Structure formats: C-alpha cells, structure tokens
Amino acid sequence: xxxxAAGATLVAITPELPDASLSTSEKNELEFEVLTDANSDYSRxxxxxxxxxxxxxxxxxxxxxxxxxxxxxGQFDLPLAATFIVDVDGSIASAFVNADYTVRAxxxxxxxxxxxLVKQNA
Numbered sequence: 001x002x003x004x005a006a007g008a009t010l011v012a013i014t015p016e017l018p019d020a021s022l023s024t025s026e027k028n029e030l031e032f033e034v035l036t037d038a039n040s041d042y043s044r045x046x047x048x049x050x051x052x053x054x055x056x057x058x059x060x061x062x063x064x065x066x067x068x069x070x071x072x073x074g075q076f077d078l079p080l081a082a083t084f085i086v087d088v089d090g091s092i093a094s095a096f097v098n099a100d101y102t103v104r105a106x107x108x109x110x111x112x113x114x115x116x117l118v119k120q121n122a
Contacts, residue, residue, distance in 0.1 A: 040077035
C-alpha cells in the first residue's frame with residue numbers, strides 16, 4: 001500500500017462491534033487495523049457521528065442493513081466519512097469529512113500529503 005510505503009500507518013475506526021468489524025476486515029481482506037469505537041464515544045467526542053432517525057431504520061433494514069446488529073443493542077449511530085492524516089507530532093496535517101458516505105478522500109490526495117510530510121520530517 002502506498003501509505004505504508006510513505007512510512008504511514010493506516011487505521012480505521014468503526015462503531016461496529018469487534019466481531020462485526022472482524023468479519024468486515026476478513027471479507028474485504030483489509031491489510032490494516034480496524035478499531036472499534038464502542039457506543040461511538042470517540043466519534044461523538046469529535047463530532048463525527050449522527051444517530052439514524054427511527055423513521056429511517058426500517059428503510060435501512062429493507063436494504064439488508066441492520067445497524068443495531070452491527071453496532072450493539074440500542075446503537076443506531078453512524079459515522080461521517082472522514083480521513084485524517086496525523087503528523088508525527090500529533091498535529092492534524094490534513095482532514096477530510098463528508099456527510100455523504102459515498103464520498104471519500106481521494107487516495108492520491110492522501111498519498112500526496114503523506115509524501116509532503118515525509119519531506120518535511122526528513
């Protein structure tokens with residue numbers, strides 16, 4: 001992966017229960033760590049979560065998406081799509097957040113930021 005080649009560590013954070021996130025990791029053959037944000041506590045703390053309204057839950061289920069089964073009893077929180085690049089000093093070098101879960105950070109943009117950080121920190 002280009003991120004690792006740039007000396008970066010890729011980590012995903014999900015509100016899914018550990019068993020559900022492990023299934024997702026295995027099914028998609030992910031090569032990075034997936035951490036569980038139990039009850040969306042961390043995502044809520046940094047403002048990157050919303051609770052699926054009760055009126056939309058049946059619609060999600062018609063698509064085969066049982067949020068509560070993945071996140072735990074009574075947990076209907078969904079994260080916003082976000083990508084953060086954290087520099088070695090802990091500062092956020094780049095942030096991408098979008099309420100539309102289908103829009104994600106462009107990988108080439110992430111790699112470009114990583115390369116610039118490698119140069120800065122050399």
